[in-house]
Amino acid sequence: MHEEPHVYIDGAWVSPATPAWIETRSAITGEVHGRVPACSEQELQQALAAAQRAAPGWAATAPAQRSRYLAKIADLLAEQRDALARLVSSEVGMPYKLSARIQIDVPVQAWRAFATLATEYPFETRHGNSLIVREPMGVAACITPWNYPLHQVTGKVAAALAAGCTVVLKPSEVAPLSAFALCRAVHEAGLPPGVLNMVTGDGRVLGEALVSAAEVDVVSFTGSTAVGRRVMELASRSIKRVALELGGKSAAVVLDDADLALVVRRTVTACFLNSGQTCSALTRLLIPQDRYEEARELAARAAATFLVGDPFQPETRMGPLASAKQLERARALVEQGLAEGAELVAGGPQTPPGCGGGYFMQPTVLGRVAPDATIAQVEVFGPVLSIITFRDEEEAIRIANGTRYGLAASVWSADAQRALSVARRLKAGQVEVNGAPFNETAPFGGYRESGIGRENGRFGLETFLEVKSIQLPA
Numbered sequence: 001m002h003e004e005p006h007v008y009i010d011g012a013w014v015s016p017a018t019p020a021w022i023e024t025r026s027a028i029t030g031e032v033h034g035r036v037p038a039c040s041e042q043e044l045q046q047a048l049a050a051a052q053r054a055a056p057g058w059a060a061t062a063p064a065q066r067s068r069y070l071a072k073i074a075d076l077l078a079e080q081r082d083a084l085a086r087l088v089s090s091e092v093g094m095p096y097k098l099s100a101r102i103q104i105d106v107p108v109q110a111w112r113a114f115a116t117l118a119t120e121y122p123f124e125t126r127h128g129n130s131l132i133v134r135e136p137m138g139v140a141a142c143i144t145p146w147n148y149p150l151h152q153v154t155g156k157v158a159a160a161l162a163a164g165c166t167v168v169l170k171p172s173e174v175a176p177l178s179a180f181a182l183c184r185a186v187h188e189a190g191l192p193p194g195v196l197n198m199v200t201g202d203g204r205v206l207g208e209a210l211v212s213a214a215e216v217d218v219v220s221f222t223g224s225t226a227v228g229r230r231v232m233e234l235a236s237r238s239i240k241r242v243a244l245e246l247g248g249k250s251a252a253v254v255l256d257d258a259d260l261a262l263v264v265r266r267t268v269t270a271c272f273l274n275s276g277q278t279c280s281a282l283t284r285l286l287i288p289q290d291r292y293e294e295a296r297e298l299a300a301r302a303a304a305t306f307l308v309g310d311p312f313q314p315e316t317r318m319g320p321l322a323s324a325k326q327l328e329r330a331r332a333l334v335e336q337g338l339a340e341g342a343e344l345v346a347g348g349p350q351t352p353p354g355c356g357g358g359y360f361m362q363p364t365v366l367g368r369v370a371p372d373a374t375i376a377q378v379e380v381f382g383p384v385l386s387i388i389t390f391r392d393e394e395e396a397i398r399i400a401n402g403t404r405y406g407l408a409a410s411v412w413s414a415d416a417q418r419a420l421s422v423a424r425r426l427k428a429g430q431v432e433v434n435g436a437p438f439n440e441t442a443p444f445g446g447y448r449e450s451g452i453g454r455e456n457g458r459f460g461l462e463t464f465l466e467v468k469s470i471q472l473p474a
Ligand code: NAD
Pocket: 143, 144, 145, 146, 147, 148, 152, 170, 171, 172, 173, 201, 202, 203, 204, 206, 207, 208, 211, 222, 223, 224, 225, 227, 228, 230, 231, 245, 246, 247, 248, 278, 279, 379, 381, 407, 445, 446, 450, 451
């Protein structure tokens, strides 16, 4: 049982004035495995006041000094790699061997990358007779989801701190535990009090109060499109800057000359990563219509290699989903997909054999999915791949762009130039050509209802910077 009785405010661990708890459940057993405070407005006010008090001092701290703090935090997190990976695997369900690399190493690298960026970023430049100054916006509100909990907190908090903003963080109530470990690292690294503050609690109550607070200068939110819309509406009342990283329904576009066996294997793997609980998951496989039967067989074979089970067993390739709510939603969408005419290629809505207790689902592939079917339009956030066929390249691009989202995509062709020209026409914030690797410091974010703004690297830092032109006499 992981019990966290305090939240982190103004450099100290604080007991909420009115004790109330939020319980967290193990994805593996469904049982309560942790509890964290359900904060009230009172703790939020304390956190906001502390962040506001600390803002001028942190903004005035030299970027090189901010960088040293960030690098120290990276070191402290890296020392806890194993414990943190275990924690995230039991909260979210990702196989432990992947959690260590993806859920912990990637955010540690991101802390280091922001430490470097703080020293290299041109905070002041000249433009004609003007001095262009990029200064920290002030207090940042950071609200994060549960699927890559430490990674998402890092994408916001490390960027905000590197930029010179102070932060009030509200992590997801489904997977909050790694954020406590981060606050401990921040404390041990010796960051001045009030630079990072964390409150935990229900999104609708605490999240809305945080977004609406007069003390907040910029809101960075990652989560569902529905909540993102609400966040933007609340922030608009005081014209706050908002950065939104929202949902997706990303397509893998397989051109007729691609190596189908390779593409299908890679796309199935990408779709089922973290049990499909990845915002940029490639959940629509777009195949030339005359290659459907071949793709169907390959996808069924690839899905069969995803042994579902306890994330701590070495043979497990797919763990459970993070919550009962998530599991119910994913199953219902599979049922709806079948009712709307899709063919069941692998898996299905039933519980996988031998998996009781937690939130387990079969890796599922649906075939002959119509491009406008619900399952092809709505984000599932579970291990469900839809195979959709197209007649020609033009139709493939139209289908790929034919959802309200625009987060990610991949394009596959034996001709790299052809793949690149299709990549240029896709309305998505990041597009992989022929399975090229993820770049942690390249901008990440969405077109259309997948969001506003970009995270990571220089673009992520700039979310937290205001621009001032100072005209100088000749
Ligand atoms: P969610 O929208 O339910 O919650 C996200 C966060 O917002 C949580 O901390 C929650 O407490 C808070 N929240 C809830 N209601 C709120 C409100 N009314 N006002 C303010 N805050 C509120 O999302 P989730 O279920 O935690 O995460 C899954 C979603 O996140 C998926 O849609 C996924 O695509 C998206 N996501 C996007 C990205 C990206 O980078 N684009 C990354 C990861 C997840």
